[in-house]
Amino acid sequence: MVKFDIEMTKKYGPVHGVYFGRQPLMTIYDTSILKQIMIKEAHLFPNHFNTGLFPPFLDNFLFLLKDEHWKHVRSVFSPIFSSGKMRKMTGKINKCCKTLCKNLKVQADMKRTFDLERIYDAFTMDMIASVGFGVSIDSHNDPNNLFVRMARKLIVNKLTLGLVLKFVAPWLLKPLTRLGVPLFEDDYIHFFTDVIKRTIKQKDDDTADGPQKDLDLLQMLIDAQRASANDENLKRNNDNKNNKDDDDDDDDNNADYKPKNDMSWNDSSAHPKGLSDEDLLAQSLQFFLVGFETVSAALSYLCYNLACHQEHQERLFNEVVQIIGNEDPTYDSIKQLTYLDMCLNETLRMFPFATRADRVASQDVTINGLFIPKGMVVGIPINLLHSDPDYWHEPHVFNPERQGHHYNWKVNTVDPMRFIPFGAGPRNCVGMRLAKWEIRWPLSTSSENSGLVFLKKPT
Template sequence: MGVPAPKPGFLGMLPLYAKKGIIGMDLEMTEKYGRVSGIFHGRIPALLISDAEMIKQIFVEDFSKFVNRNRFVPSVNMMKKAVSNVENEEWKYMRSIITPTFSSAKMREMCSSINLCCDRLVKKLASKIDPDKAIKLDELCQSYTMDVIAATSFGLDIDSHNNPDNSFFKNAKRTLNFSFSLNIIVLCMMFPFLTDILDYLNIGHIPKDSAEYFINVVNQALDDRKADSSTRRDFLQLMMNAQKENSENSGRGLTKDEVLANSLFFIMAGFDTTSLTIAFTLHCIAIHPEVQERAFREIQSKLGERKPNYDNVKELEYLDMIISETLRLYPPATRLNRRANCDTTVKGLFIPKSMVIMIPLYTLHRDPEYWIDPEDFNPERFSPENKHTINPYAYMPFGAGPRNCVGIRLANLVTKIAIVTLLQNFQFIQTPETEVKPKLATGGFVRPQNGTWLQVRSR
């Protein structure tokens, strides 16, 4: 294709992944070959693109030619109908059904559940405070996020802070643990035809017992709600309502399999991404105490002691700037991907049908062509005076275009409510255990390899 690329061995880029991790490899590839290069994801050819103009064409202008994402691993049957996996017209229809469940009115209704989860987070963190020791915050952020997901998706009160062995929490974490299925992932990358075979055999990257657990949870919830006329405001109920309304209006609602798949997808998409954003935000403001103090003063001025909610967090302009800058430096996902559904040309480059496009987010968000002093934490980039200068296709923590993250509003709300509540109650301080520039893990998420360690003081 005339695209610069390293010469791949039989294993493609896998040895480089193992040595440098996805982030390290993406940085090296971009530095060595430029913003458009070729890689072999195992034996799967792919273009690695971090050119903002090309990204705009792929994600927005020519979206109809790049509607679908590429699946590199097989899905168990229960996940085949998730909005992240379905394609073409099926995706378009499902997206139209799910999107209204994240409306402003629905977000407002979920705030009481989110605040309850925050109260538990505050209580648990307060019990761990030691004036002489740092606290590892990652597990606390995970427990909070899982509590929120259980409450807002299934109406369940799991209190994972005090019940870490809760079946919901344990099985949800197992669905996100790819280490057990590493052999399956490597095999599919080396021999892509195996993906379809394993799909047919219902062998995927989710442990079967965890899959069965969630099938039972959803089925039981569906049965209970058919018999219970009480009004619930969680994600599962909203999908059930959409299922009923659409079947009455158009003869086609969500099937039970679609409700199940998207309920589980809600867990998988929201757990790590949101908990990592909260932890990295606390890390950044601890490293920059002047930023933390300004955020605290803003909260005191706008909210005082009031609990945060969907409406009043909109008043916190500086907090929004902080979280936006955190997501620039530490976007939860290392990459986004799309697949060409026809032969096409993007900015003069011919792209054949079925070619995989990968966007290296971490690299893109630190590209000096798009960002001044890209390694610096500077919330002022996102101030009302400056944010118009940001290229929207060089900043994509939630994707871009019609197939961006469907739950972006809820993710932002859950993150902001947590940060506000924590700053109302605590001060976060850098300690000798704090890695100023965290060493990052080598997997598909941008996560601190050694955790987030900070000292915490009550206000």
């Protein structure tokens, strides 16, 4: 994709067009225009492009929601990723990391090469099951577990008759469904609906005995759903976001971004109160859809980079030993691992999972002299922005130092729009903080006693 973007940009300039099916798509490789689209004039580009490649029961997931519905669900959803809430998951995350270390040690003791990506894939599955749903599994050693099988079905999103029809002849979906033709696989939907119902029931039983200590995202989502059903609670929920205790770190690249006029998070007035049950189901399923491959791939790429660069790996190892030692990492101790953060950012620069982002123009608009018609999809070539040699010296070299303070893009050395692995503006990645913790945590656990694997440069 990046090769295609480079060739198109060379041939046709920083603004050029392609078609996605019948949908025209304008790729823009000009950071001053992108800043307007994603941040300053974000209210004119409020939505992502729906390619139509998801089954209908996933159309309600945040990434695809539009306008007021999106605004409402996001305002309910984003507080569950605050640092205060993350801290409450420490026990669960440490448990998954211990399972990971145990599995890595077994492989290392066998003294032969193994597929690290498969191990991180299983670890990410365990994390989502535990942090997302409060379900404790070891999917590396128990790949046939029902929860794992259902989650994988959801992630793989097999091409079904329904999906093909949704793309080429959507008007056929309703009559065929009425005739009972099986169009989509839906056993995993029934499975997760049942998990949610049981969690709600469990939650009601637990609250009768007092508040719970160890929370998972689904429980928080249910809390948020209930709170949002009542204006007073919703206001309190949103006020919490400004509470320093609850949200006290600056993981958010867009932390200084203040939503403009009608993009305000607190505006729930324009949408009916509460989250519907479909919203709740879709938002919990999205932990897999957007939180699985992204985290697993970033972890694997980070380890690949460290394997290829022993000097960086050793510096990171020393930092972990010095700050964490043989203790279990905590939210606050991991925050002190600045070199780890630099290595992660550099990895996300080189290998951004989302090679492209997009926005749809909600009306005719002219930005810096460029006319963008209503309905036009704007393509944002993240990979190209991260790898242009005019801005990143030797872009394909892993150089964590360039992510340090003296190089920091925040102090103008590099335009901030040239490092957007999680997107930018109000429509950026809502799970960014969780994602970064899920990646940093296992690497902070790799101290001697818990089975550090010293990686060898791949041959």
